[in-house]
Structures are given as C-alpha cells and as structure tokens.
Amino acid sequence: MRPRNDSSWLDVRHGGDDTFVVQDHGRLTQLISELPRSNHQYPLLSVFIGNKTKDVALQTIFPHNNIRRTRSKSSIGLRYDTASVGSDNPTLFADGDINSNRECNDPMPGVHDYSVTWDVDNTNNALKLLYAHLLFIFADVVCIFADDFPDIASVAQFLIDCIESGSQSTLPRVVRPRVLVVLADYPDQAIQDGSAVESFYQKLHAAGPTRLSEPFAFINLVYLDFNHSEQTRYDRLRVWLKIQSDDIRTVRRVNWAEWNTLQLNAFFRSALRQLSSNDKFPFNFVKASREENPVPAGLSNHILHYMEVGTRQGCSLETLLSSMASALIMDHYVPDMILMEPRAVLRTLYRPAFLQAFRDYRGPKLPRPVAMLISGVEQEFVRQFQLLQSTGQSSLDFRRCQLLSMSAELSKIQSDRICFYCLVRPAQHSQACGHTVCDLCPQLFGEPALDAEYRFTMSMCLLCQSQATAVIDVLPPTMNPTVLAIDGGGVRGGIPLEYLILIQERLGVECRLVDLVDVSVGSSSGGLLVLGLIGMEWDAPACSQTFDLLARRIFRERRQPVISWLLRLVLGRDSLLGNIPKWLSWFLHDSCYDPRIFDISLQEAFSGSRRVFDPVGEPSQSPVHSKSKFGVIAASIAKDTRSFVFGNFNAVDWFCKDHGYELFRAETRNAEPFMWEVGRATAAAPFYFSTAHLRHIGSFQDGGLQDNFAAGIAGRLCRRIWPSKAGIARLISMGTGDASPPTDRSPHFRHVFRDGFLRRGFDAFMSNLGTTSKWLQMVEHLDSAVRPDYIRLDVSLNDIPCTIDDAEAMDDYRNLVILQPGSARMAGEVATSLLVARFFFTLESHLEIESIGTHIWCHGTIRCKGPIKAVVRALERMHSERVDFVSDSEHLGAFGGDDDVCRACGRYSKSVSLFLQHPSEVFNIYMRINKHPKWRISGFPASAVSISEAQQLEHPFGRSDHGQPINTPCALCDGLANPFRGTRRKRTSMMSMEEQGRKRARVVGQAQVYTAGS
Known part of the structure; x- marks a missing residue:
C-alpha cells in the first residue's frame, strides 16, 4: 500500500x-x-x-x-x-x-x-x-x-x-x-x-x-x-x-x-x-459477531427433529433440553469469541428457532407449555455457561463431557438426518454403531491423520461409548467436489463400464478410481454401477463382471405361461393367438420379467443386510470408512411423477421440499432402505419389471423415467451438499450410447399403423430418455472458463439396436467403446483430469500488502487429497515428461512427484507464491504437461479473498472448527510450507518517507514468484 x-x-x-x-x-x-x-x-x-x-x-x-x-x-x-x-x-x-x-x-x-x-x-x-x-x-x-x-x-x-x-x-x-x-x-x-x-x-x-x-x-x-x-x-x-x-x-x-x-x-x-x-x-453486536459464521440454516428444523426423535425413543425432556443447551454453547462460544451475556446470545440467535420448533412439534405431548419450555432452555443455557466459565474448559471440551455424561440416555436415539454431536449441521457420515456425524464434527472430536489431508479417526462414539473406530474423509474447504454421473440404459450400462475399465487401466492398480471421486450419481443401470463402485467399493473389473452376471440372469427369459407355450407349439411361434396369453400375463404381473429373480440377484450382489447409509466395511471389523458420497435416482409412481434420490448424505437444506426432487432420508437407521432395495427401485423399468416396494417408504420405478441424465441432478445435489462451494472441480458424465441423429426435416404422416399415436408416443418417450441433448444444454449454460472441467464419455450406437434388455448384445456395446478411435486417449485424459483435481491450494497466512500500489503477496501450499503416493505415482507413470504448476500468466514451479512428498509425514507439499494485482483478483493454478494443454487443480477459479474466507484465516470472532488441527503437525513440511512466515516486519504510518522509499520488490512480468525446492 x-x-x-x-x-x-x-x-x-x-x-x-x-x-x-x-x-x-x-x-x-x-x-x-x-x-x-x-x-x-x-x-x-x-x-x-x-x-x-x-x-x-x-x-x-x-x-x-x-x-x-x-x-x-x-x-x-x-x-x-x-x-x-x-x-x-x-x-x-x-x-x-x-x-x-x-x-x-x-x-x-x-x-x-x-x-x-x-x-x-x-x-x-x-x-x-x-x-x-x-x-x-x-x-x-x-x-x-x-x-x-x-x-x-x-x-x-x-x-x-x-x-x-x-x-x-x-x-x-x-x-x-x-x-x-x-x-x-x-x-x-x-x-x-x-x-x-x-x-x-x-x-x-x-x-x-x-x-x-x-x-x-x-x-x-x-x-x-x-x-x-x-x-x-x-x-x-x-x-x-x-x-x-x-x-x-x-x-x-x-x-x-x-x-x-x-x-x-x-x-x-x-x-x-x-x-x-x-x-x-x-x-446488534451479537448478530454482528456471527456474520462470518452465521447460525446454520434450518436450526428450527434440527431442533424439531431432535425433540420428536428423542421423545419417541424414550429420552427425557430434561436430557434433551440440557443437550441442546450445551450444543449451542459449543456453536457460539468458540475460541476468540467475545464473551457476551448468555441471555442476549440465546434470545438473539437461538430463541426464534426454539419458538418455531416447539410450535411445530408433533411428537408425544410435552409436559410444559411453549413459554415454559423456552424459559427452561434459557435457564439451562445460562447455567451451563456459568459452569463453563467456572471450570475454565473450552466449549468443545465442555460439550464432550456433557455428551459422555448423558450417553446412557442419548445412546437410545439415532437419526440419519442431523448430527447429534453438534445438532446444528446435517448428518453426512455414519459410525459403526449407527450414530452419525456431520462433516465438521470429525475434526472437532476425532484425531487427524498424519499421512492424509482432512482425514479423521473417531475411536469412540461419544453418544453410546462404542469403541468401534470410524475413519472419516471430508472435503477440504478450498477444494471443489469431483463428480461422476452415469446415465441409465439397461444392458447398455456396459458402455460406461468399459470406459471405467479403460480409466482404471490408465490409473494403475495402486490408484483406485473410487478414491478420486467425491460424489457419484446414477440412474437406472447407472445407479446399479454407482452402488457397486462407491457403495460396495468394487473396482471397475469386479463391477463389470457382477453387472454382466446380473444382466444375463435377470434378462434370461421373459414370462411365458404354459398355455401360451402350448398354443405357440400347436399354432406356430408367430401365432397371434399364441402370444395373447403371454401378453395378458405380462399385463397382470405388471412386468415381462420375473421380479423375484431380480430381487434375489440384487440381494446376493449387494449384501441383503447392507443399508444405504452404512459406512464402508463390516461393523464387526474395525475400522469402518466413510468417504465418497453416492446418490441413486428412482421415480415415484404418483400422478405427479418426480425423482427421489437415495444416498449416503444429506443436503444442508434437507428439510426443504421445493427442489423438483426429493432427497430421501429416513428418520432412524432401522428405517433406511437396504442397498439392494435401492438398486431395485432405480432399475424398475416399466413393462420390464414391476414397481419396487420399499417398506414404510413407498413404491418406485426406474429413475430414468424422470432424470435419466444423471449429471443434471448431480450438479444440483452438489450445491445442496456444499452450498459454500463456488463450483465443481470435475464432472465426468457417462452416457449409454447415442442413437443415430434425427433427419434434418420432419417426415410426413404415412398411415395410422406406422405413424399412429402409439408409435409416436413410444418414440417420444424413448427420446426423452436420451441424454445427449441434455448434456449439450448443460454445456451451453456453463461459463466458458469452466467448460473444460466438464467431460462427457459416450459412443454412437451406429446400427446396433437401442435396447435395454438384450443381454446378448452387451459385448457389442462394449466393443463400440473399444473400437471407437480415440477411446484410449479420452480415457487417459479423464484419468489425468481426475488426478489433477485431487490437488488443491491453501493460503498459509494472511495476505501481505506490498508497498507497490495495491499489489499483494499470496503465499500458499499445494496439497493433495486422497491416497497421496498413489496419485503422485500415477501422474508420474502416465506423464514421464516435464509437469509444471502454472498460473494464468506465469510459471510457479515444477511438479516434483515423490520429491514433493514429505518424508516425515507422507503428505504432499508444494510451496508457491503469487504476486496479485488485488486481493479480489480471480486467478487459476494449473498443472501443465510438457507445455501442452493444462488442467486446473481443484478449487479454481478463485481469488485470494475467497480462499482466505473459506479457510477462515481472518477470524476475529473465532472459527467454526474451534481451531482444531486438520492433520497431525509435521515439523518438516509444515515448517517449510511458508518460507516467508514470520519474516514480515510491521510497517507503521509513522515510518519516514525515506525508509519507505527504500522498500522495493522485484517484479517479473505480471507476477512475482517464489517456489520452494523448484
């Protein structure tokens, strides 16, 4: 300045x-x-x-x-x-x-x-x-x-x-x-x-x-x-x-x-x-203190849900009120927060939510009127605040002690909608005992990993004191999600599977595709693939093999009554009279294939007792793991048909119903659908299979009827799961074959048998299931700067019939991918794009104002999320030529591969510095391979201001994470992360003009760059 x-x-x-x-x-x-x-x-x-x-x-x-x-x-x-x-x-x-x-x-x-x-x-x-x-x-x-x-x-x-x-x-x-x-x-x-x-x-x-x-x-x-x-x-x-x-x-x-x-x-x-x-x-000073860390949206819905679930499952009112008070004390009185009068805090920030929740309460009758309940919450809030001050504990430790002391009662209640640790955020991860946590509480109550970014281990459940260990991965604040979206298409699901196999081959055995994706969404057969890849954690070849066996088994033979078989034997195979009993049977059974075979096959493939919100791993074999999110699309059978998404996550606004689809979440763990039931619902194609009946939930049909283009609903889901994210790091959309393009002009009506309403209606319905046009519409609405981050993998069906139940044609569909020119190259580009999207940037300190205009130094570190060594080695193996980190205009340093991985902790650490025109200037960081087209790392485009806000670097009223570490400190790479840290001297306005005039900076082009070890 x-x-x-x-x-x-x-x-x-x-x-x-x-x-x-x-x-x-x-x-x-x-x-x-x-x-x-x-x-x-x-x-x-x-x-x-x-x-x-x-x-x-x-x-x-x-x-x-x-x-x-x-x-x-x-x-x-x-x-x-x-x-x-x-x-x-x-x-x-x-x-x-x-x-x-x-x-x-x-x-x-x-x-x-x-x-x-x-x-x-x-x-x-x-x-x-x-x-x-x-x-x-x-x-x-x-x-x-x-x-x-x-x-x-x-x-x-x-x-x-x-x-x-x-x-x-x-x-x-x-x-x-x-x-x-x-x-x-x-x-x-x-x-x-x-x-x-x-x-x-x-x-x-x-x-x-x-x-x-x-x-x-x-x-x-x-x-x-x-x-x-x-x-x-x-x-x-x-x-x-x-x-x-x-x-x-x-x-x-x-x-x-x-x-x-x-x-x-x-x-x-x-x-x-x-x-x-x-x-x-x-x-209002209380409100102003929460401007950067506002009270989470929908708090009244969280309180209402907690009260209803708690009272129904036998928890006393006193325990519920006391646990809510300590949760809100933890929410507000974070380290560095001003110690404001507790009554003013409760009345300003939380009283409206309590008032709304108690008015909407529909559970067992409460023994006190609403006014007395709110007064009781206020008294308990003040009492616990005074106790907090007298003990000298942090509000986080105070909450931990409160949960442990009330575990005898709190262990009775479970919910897959909200986190019972904090009560203010939605549940996103499940522990082995069935209790759930949000994305933040693993950082608050767990132990950070030494060799991974934003991975936390919870060795005990505070609600029931279960000793089963859960390992939980969360998305870093400066990283955008990577999305995998697979369209539906019956047996044509072999097309995206073949692409997945090609991508996995390029990645190698050590680097699994599932570890490079943050959320996966699929519809119909795509939903089955998502359940296998993410829910069951099968690798691509295993998923392909299971899908083949499943398809050949359920599509082996259509229903044919004995009388139909006899009439066709007597009158001939093409006899109309011989087919009438068969068609009648299909109509009465609401399907032409036996759904019992489908049910049994799915139970065998997806484990009959595995529920959709369960963590990965066997609860009896510690630890279980919660990382990638998945969603499977099904359609309701009501007149106003709409999509339902079954997944292992919640939206921040889970209580909101006006999104054009419903994100289903059961109130309790026992009411969650099984994995095989969700698979049955997403693939219950009309005519082929009867509707899927999910106990206590409803009846559903193929999700492709409403949202066969999975990428469309996947983008909307990401905005609800991570509303603070500016965008998507990568979206990989996989189609199931594109039929021949229509002719340039509309044909003339010929006669009723060829162009009647039945044929026209069927063609219109099948056209609606097509996804290529929807993909093009999505791309048209994207900003040109982020279009390269959206990738589509599909093939033209050429002369192969567009069918969903011809299992014999599965090899033909796969061969379309293998024989398509450039398929291997496209799979390699997708693999590279996914690997690069695992890298993200973090600022290491506050922004430093320089003495030249309003330019600023932006010092930070490039980190890697996921299996670090596997990602780094896969990139080195795929690209043996020079790989560099670059900005929009300047070179930032060379990608050192294993040399950038800390020998002490195993985390990736690459220090870079940019000299920006202004704190709000939007910039990008890319990985460029041998001066060829470059791939943007995750979290960009962004500005230094937006990154600082995401990391909560300037936090005068405290951070929502209570300052808890995101990883185990490493003296080697943490100390080298920012070589400028601690070297800047305070410059006062009393400094003489002569002294200020001696301050100068070396400017290289439009950027001033420092790279450690480059």
Whole structure:
C-alpha cells in the first residue's frame, strides 16, 4: 500500500438521487495492522469534535503524536496514541468537525464507498448522522469543543439531533459514549456563560430525560482556564480522560462489551454494511459477531427433529433440553469469541428457532407449555455457561463431557438426518454403531491423520461409548467436489463400464478410481454401477463382471405361461393367438420379467443386510470408512411423477421440499432402505419389471423415467451438499450410447399403423430418455472458463439396436467403446483430469500488502487429497515428461512427484507464491504437461479473498472448527510450507518517507514468484 502521511478515515459526499456516499479510507484497518498484538489488545476509542481549539487540545493531550503532520484530509480522521501502542489498552482517537467543506466527489483508489439514504438536504447534516449512526456506536468518550461551534446552543442542537435519531446500539446504557462538552473559562464571560449553560441544559432536558439516556451514558461540561498555559490548561481534560478510560475498561468488562482491535474492526465494517443497507434497527453486536459464521440454516428444523426423535425413543425432556443447551454453547462460544451475556446470545440467535420448533412439534405431548419450555432452555443455557466459565474448559471440551455424561440416555436415539454431536449441521457420515456425524464434527472430536489431508479417526462414539473406530474423509474447504454421473440404459450400462475399465487401466492398480471421486450419481443401470463402485467399493473389473452376471440372469427369459407355450407349439411361434396369453400375463404381473429373480440377484450382489447409509466395511471389523458420497435416482409412481434420490448424505437444506426432487432420508437407521432395495427401485423399468416396494417408504420405478441424465441432478445435489462451494472441480458424465441423429426435416404422416399415436408416443418417450441433448444444454449454460472441467464419455450406437434388455448384445456395446478411435486417449485424459483435481491450494497466512500500489503477496501450499503416493505415482507413470504448476500468466514451479512428498509425514507439499494485482483478483493454478494443454487443480477459479474466507484465516470472532488441527503437525513440511512466515516486519504510518522509499520488490512480468525446492 502506498505510504500514508494523513489520518483520513471517513467522509461523506453527495451520491445523487437523494442519496449520500460514506467513504471509508481504510484507516482503522491500517492502524490495527500496525499494532504489535492486535488480537490481544483491547482499545478505547475517543472522538474529538471541533476545529482549531480541538487541534490545539490534541497536540497537548497526545504530545508523542505529530498531529499537524498527520492532519486528516477527510472530514473525520483517526490515529492511535503512540505512547499506548504497546499497551493492553491502546487509545484510538478520531477527530473532525461537523461541517463538511471538503471536495470528495470522485471515487479514489483504496477507498470503499457505501451508499446510504438519509432524509437530509446537505452533506453537513449527513455528516452529523454519520457521527450518530456510526462513530458513537463504538465511541467510549466524545469530547465536543464548544468554542469551535457558533455558540453552546449549537452544541445542544447537535446532541439533540443525535438523541432524536434514536439509540443505534444494543449495548447497555452504561457502555454508551460519555459526552464531555469543553468550554473556555474567561472571567469576564462568567455571567453570560452561566445563562448560556442553563439554556444548554434546558434545551437538552426538553428532549426528554428518557430519550437523553438512549444514545449517551451521560453528558457533562468542563471549563478550561485560559489564563494558564496550554499544558496546564488541558491537564484537567487529560486527567478526566484518564479517569474515564480506567472506569470504562471496568464497565465494559462487567457488561460483556470488551473486544480486541480485530473485533472492533470487524464490528465497524459490519456497521458500515448495515448503514448502507438502510437497516433502521439498532446495531446488534451479537448478530454482528456471527456474520462470518452465521447460525446454520434450518436450526428450527434440527431442533424439531431432535425433540420428536428423542421423545419417541424414550429420552427425557430434561436430557434433551440440557443437550441442546450445551450444543449451542459449543456453536457460539468458540475460541476468540467475545464473551457476551448468555441471555442476549440465546434470545438473539437461538430463541426464534426454539419458538418455531416447539410450535411445530408433533411428537408425544410435552409436559410444559411453549413459554415454559423456552424459559427452561434459557435457564439451562445460562447455567451451563456459568459452569463453563467456572471450570475454565473450552466449549468443545465442555460439550464432550456433557455428551459422555448423558450417553446412557442419548445412546437410545439415532437419526440419519442431523448430527447429534453438534445438532446444528446435517448428518453426512455414519459410525459403526449407527450414530452419525456431520462433516465438521470429525475434526472437532476425532484425531487427524498424519499421512492424509482432512482425514479423521473417531475411536469412540461419544453418544453410546462404542469403541468401534470410524475413519472419516471430508472435503477440504478450498477444494471443489469431483463428480461422476452415469446415465441409465439397461444392458447398455456396459458402455460406461468399459470406459471405467479403460480409466482404471490408465490409473494403475495402486490408484483406485473410487478414491478420486467425491460424489457419484446414477440412474437406472447407472445407479446399479454407482452402488457397486462407491457403495460396495468394487473396482471397475469386479463391477463389470457382477453387472454382466446380473444382466444375463435377470434378462434370461421373459414370462411365458404354459398355455401360451402350448398354443405357440400347436399354432406356430408367430401365432397371434399364441402370444395373447403371454401378453395378458405380462399385463397382470405388471412386468415381462420375473421380479423375484431380480430381487434375489440384487440381494446376493449387494449384501441383503447392507443399508444405504452404512459406512464402508463390516461393523464387526474395525475400522469402518466413510468417504465418497453416492446418490441413486428412482421415480415415484404418483400422478405427479418426480425423482427421489437415495444416498449416503444429506443436503444442508434437507428439510426443504421445493427442489423438483426429493432427497430421501429416513428418520432412524432401522428405517433406511437396504442397498439392494435401492438398486431395485432405480432399475424398475416399466413393462420390464414391476414397481419396487420399499417398506414404510413407498413404491418406485426406474429413475430414468424422470432424470435419466444423471449429471443434471448431480450438479444440483452438489450445491445442496456444499452450498459454500463456488463450483465443481470435475464432472465426468457417462452416457449409454447415442442413437443415430434425427433427419434434418420432419417426415410426413404415412398411415395410422406406422405413424399412429402409439408409435409416436413410444418414440417420444424413448427420446426423452436420451441424454445427449441434455448434456449439450448443460454445456451451453456453463461459463466458458469452466467448460473444460466438464467431460462427457459416450459412443454412437451406429446400427446396433437401442435396447435395454438384450443381454446378448452387451459385448457389442462394449466393443463400440473399444473400437471407437480415440477411446484410449479420452480415457487417459479423464484419468489425468481426475488426478489433477485431487490437488488443491491453501493460503498459509494472511495476505501481505506490498508497498507497490495495491499489489499483494499470496503465499500458499499445494496439497493433495486422497491416497497421496498413489496419485503422485500415477501422474508420474502416465506423464514421464516435464509437469509444471502454472498460473494464468506465469510459471510457479515444477511438479516434483515423490520429491514433493514429505518424508516425515507422507503428505504432499508444494510451496508457491503469487504476486496479485488485488486481493479480489480471480486467478487459476494449473498443472501443465510438457507445455501442452493444462488442467486446473481443484478449487479454481478463485481469488485470494475467497480462499482466505473459506479457510477462515481472518477470524476475529473465532472459527467454526474451534481451531482444531486438520492433520497431525509435521515439523518438516509444515515448517517449510511458508518460507516467508514470520519474516514480515510491521510497517507503521509513522515510518519516514525515506525508509519507505527504500522498500522495493522485484517484479517479473505480471507476477512475482517464489517456489520452494523448484
């Protein structure tokens, strides 16, 4: 950032159309960055309003500051007292006038504009509102120099204007600013001043004593003896400020209103945004503290579900209320969070959710009315908070102890919808005991792996104290999901299977395809493949073999009654009379194949007792593993046919029903469908098989009837599972054969037997099952920058009939893939694309502002998710030529393969640094092979700001992960991850121009690059 010798902070200008623009020069952020211990320093903010007298006073009160040299060019300036900069309570002081005579009509670089709508006619009145609506929210002391006003009545009018604007803060009255009006004490003006002061107080009290106390703690006057020197004259004021400062620190601590400088800055930015949104409500500090980490959506639905499941399964009301209170304490009181008054926290953040949940409750009758239940929750919340403070525990450890102490009752209840560890997030992973957890709780309550990224081991269930171990993989925050979507097509499922085999061959035996995919979605036969690949963790050859056996068994022979067989024997095979009994049998059985054979075959293939939400592995053989997610599509049989998705995950908004499909999730584990039942539902094609009846759920038919294009619904599912993700890293869509393209023109109607409604309806239905046109529509709606991340694998059927039950044609379908020119090359490109998508980028520290314009250093590390050595070696084997990491414009370093894998912990670590134009500049990181086309690593395109937000690097109010580690610390690679860490010296605004001028940076093209070990 360019050198700043002025203290400019805030200004107001006309915005046109009865609006004003508040300009923030970023001064508060700059000053805080210069403090030595900003996260452990608790500032006091004083506001001095006046002109010449005010300037003289500031020079005397703050003798170590160069007031004249750092004079503000804006209406309001900001400085810190250099004498207190290293103390626990540094003094920040803002100063300005209430008259805006400066020209600031044009936007300036580095200045943020906030448009506001105020019912005033000029910038002077707008500036007064800026004091009242923004500065006084955070001020501890306000000093008004009356000699810089026309008269003392003008001071009274200014204060009345602030009073009439109402209280802009939810803080207690004693914490609001203390106003001191400073008057000159001239002996010959004593009588005149006496009457003026009396008029001053009368005017204030005319506004009403109650309203007088709304924006201010109190208003006092002080006389300065102008017969003495300036030093002596302002001693009285300096002593008064010192006394008030000492008292304010105590008052803030007692009234839950003590925050550090980083938190002050975050509050200020939040208040500016509220000001710009024309929100007329007082600034709520509790709400503002959760702006970056909001209360999870749908909390009322979580509370309602927990209450209904708990009461139905025999858990006492007291246990339920107590467990909810400790869960919410863990949710809010994360490390670094301000210790706010617990009643205010509950009433502001959680009470509406409890009120809605208790009103919607439909379980066994509760012994208390809603008002008493909410009062009970509040009392329990306060009681547990006091216990938390007395024990000195973290809220995370407190929650762990609470769960263990209540495990005798909590072990009775299970749910596959919400996480019972935190109660605020949906369940995403299942433990061997049947209790489920969200994506975050494994990090909070588990142990991170040494040799993998975002892999956690939970060695005991806190709800039932089961000792079965669960290993859980979660998606890193800066990584986007990789999606595998397989369309339906009956026996033509051999086409995507052949592609999967080719991809696996390119990857090698060590690197499994299932480990490169985060979520897989399939419809009809594609759903069966997804269940095998992800749900059962079969490799591609095993999945292909099982699919072949299954298809040949269930499509062996169509139903044929004995009488039909006899008539055809007597009258001939093509006899119409001989076929009528067969057709009648199909109609009465609602299928032409025997569904019992289908059921038995599926049970044998998918294990009759395996449920869809079960983790991978046998519960009796620890550990079980939960990693990739899968979804299988089926269609309802109702008049308004719609899709149902059965999977091993939940959406964040699982309670929302207006998505055009339903993501099914049973309330309890015993009600979850079996894997084979889901397979039966997704492949129950009309005419071929009867509907699938899932106990206590309903009847379903082939998912391809509604959503045969699996990639379409897969993209929507990803947005519901990971709503914070900007996009998809890779989407691999696999078709089941594309029929010959239609002719250019529509044929003429010939006759009713060839072009009647039966033929037209059947053709239209089969055309709707086609997916090529839907793929093209999807690609057309994509931004050109991300289109290369979406890949389609399919073949043309040529002259082979488009059938779904001809098992004898399966080899012909497979041969289409093998014989298609470029199939092996395409499979290799997909394999490379999947491998590259396992790499992601993380920032290692906060963004560093350089002294050249607004450029920033972006230091980070490229990591690898999944089986690291298998991924790295597969890339090395497939591409023996040079592989490089590059940005959009510059080379970042060479891919070192095994040399980049830490010898101590086994994790991949590649340090890179980029020199960006601006923190919000969108950039990409690619892997480029021998200067050929490049593949984007996961998480991009992105900006440094978006990556920092995803990692919660700037967390003045704490992180949702409570600062728990994402992996076991490694002294070797963690220490080398950021070679710049700890080398940057704080630059203060007091640094001389000569010293700042010596700071320079070497610029290479458009980027400045550092690569460790390259």
